Amino acid sequence: MRFSFVELPGELRPLVRPVVPVQIEDLDDAPQLCLLDSGATSNRFPAWLADAAGLSLDDALDEDEIVVGGTRTSGRLLQVELTLGAYRFRAPAWFCDPWNLSFGLLGQEGFFRFFRVTFCAAEGWLECEPEEEGIALVSGVP
Amino acid sequence: MDQRCYGKDVPTFTVAGQTIELERDEVERKLERVLPEPLREHYVVVCSRRYPPKQVLSEVTGLDRADFTTHQARRILKRLGFTAARATPEATAPETDGPATAGPFGGRQAEALSGYAGKWVALAGPTDVLVAADTPQEVLRWLAQYERKATGGMFRVPTQPTEAEGVAPR
Numbered sequence: 256m257r258f259s260f261v262e263l264p265g266e267l268r269p270l271v272r273p274v275v276p277v278q279i280e281d282l283d284d285a286p287q288l289c290l291l292d293s294g295a296t297s298n299r300f301p302a303w304l305a306d307a308a309g310l311s312l313d314d315a316l317d318e319d320e321i322v323v324g325g326t327r328t329s330g331r332l333l334q335v336e337l338t339l340g341a342y343r344f345r346a347p348a349w350f351c352d353p354w355n356l357s358f359g360l361l362g363q364e365g366f367f368r369f370f371r372v373t374f375c376a377a378e379g380w381l382e383c384e385p386e387e388e389g390i391a392l393v394s395g396v397p
Numbered sequence: 398m399d400q401r402c403y404g405k406d407v408p409t410f411t412v413a414g415q416t417i418e419l420e421r422d423e424v425e426r427k428l429e430r431v432l433p434e435p436l437r438e439h440y441v442v443v444c445s446r447r448y449p450p451k452q453v454l455s456e457v458t459g460l461d462r463a464d465f466t467t468h469q470a471r472r473i474l475k476r477l478g479f480t481a482a483r484a485t486p487e488a489t490a491p492e493t494d495g496p497a498t499a500g501p502f503g504g505r506q507a508e509a510l511s512g513y514a515g516k517w518v519a520l521a522g523p524t525d526v527l528v529a530a531d532t533p534q535e536v537l538r539w540l541a542q543y544e545r546k547a548t549g550g551m552f553r554v555p556t557q558p559t560e561a562e563g564v565a566p567r
Contacts, residue, residue, distance in 0.1 A: 259523065262500035262507040263554065263561055264514065269500040269507035272561050276550035284540040285519060288550035292563035303533055324562055357555040360563055379501030 256340045260379040261288060263357075273374060273381050274358055278338035280308040286338075287359050291372060291381065295362030297347055298337075299323055299330065301354035310335065312350060321349060324356050337365075339383060344369045344390045410473050412454070413464035419457065421477045427457045432528055432535065435543050439467055442480040445512040446529065450474055450481065513554040520549030529554075 258276075262269040276286035279300070287304065299321070305312050315331035322328070330349035337346055346365040361367075369390050370383040407418045425444050433440075433448040440447040450470035451462045471481045500507060502523050509524035516529040517536045527547060528539045536551060555561040 259501040261550075261552075262502050262504065262510075262523075264507045264511040265558065269504055270555070270558055270561055271500045274550070274552075276548075282537075283546070285537055285547045285551045288552040290561070290563055294563055301533075307533070307537055324559065355560060357553045357561045 257380055257382045271379055275339055279304055280336050282308045289359035289361045292360045292362055293367060295360050296364055297349055297362045298365030299349045299351055300359040302350045302352035305350040323351055326355055328353055338393060341393050342385050342390050343393050408476060413460055417458050419477060424457050424477060431456055432530055432539050435545060436484045438484060439471055440482060440484055441474045510554050515556045517553050519547035519551045522549050
């Protein structure tokens with residue numbers, strides 16, 4: 256699956272970032288643009304997304320203060336169903352509050368474990384190829 | 398519908414048999430907290446947002462939308478100084494062999510998002526902003542209400558570059 260980087264308004268020229276639209280659980284109206292962050296170990300999302308997706312943060316598997324973008328934030332860990340294109344996978348994600356970033360973050364354990372990713376920063380695109388294990392083709396999607 | 402201006406400063410219009418006084422400031426004020434409905438063929442720009450003309454006139458006057466046409470609403474709003482235009486189809490797919498400095502969409506996506514810094518947006522395509530709001534919850538409600546899907550994704554347009562970076566501490 257090939258995705259274009261997103262272009263954001265910048266002072267001198269557009270800011271270009273590698274992102275993919277990821278559906279959280281059954282929130283199919285609003286896939287979230289998430290930054291592919293190979294330096295992150297885990298997925299990190301804003302806490303409001305858990306509420307929107309009907310996930311209770313009271314059921315968190317873990318709770319910790321973690322750092323996102325250099326800012327300390329309170330995170331709660333849940334296992335969530337994520338969908339990228341035609342592929343669905345179950346991955347750990349920290350839901351954080353406060354959240355000051357533009358995008359959710361996809362890291363090694365929660366995303367790169369499931370997809371092999373090729374970046375072409377020169378042309379502004381990336382490709383995700385699913386690994387063989389831990390990922391399912393969504394029924395009804397070609 | 399008859400449109401006339403009485404006096405020097407306050408434009409007056411007759412719509413659906415009712416005479417209304419309408420000023421640009423009033424339109425902007427009343428739409429401050431109103432999200433635009435999905436666009437069809439025409440739109441007007443109010444406070445950097447694109448609205449269906451009939452939605453604007455109905456919101457600010459309380460008139461039933463069945464009582465006037467899009468063309469009438471456009472004319473009134475244009476006379477108040479708002480930009481009115483015809484919605485164009487989504488921009489074409491990115492040229493991936495283009496110059497990297499301008500971005501994969503040649504700067505068009507950045508341009509389309511330039512008025513939304515700090516807003517949560519839902520995209521139908523690279524340059525097609527379905528809705529923009531102050532909170533993600535407002536965006537989700539809008540998508541549900543109008544049964545639209547943000548196929549291009551949802552995110553918050555950054556106000557500064559550091560908001561669009563990763564987990565690494567600075």
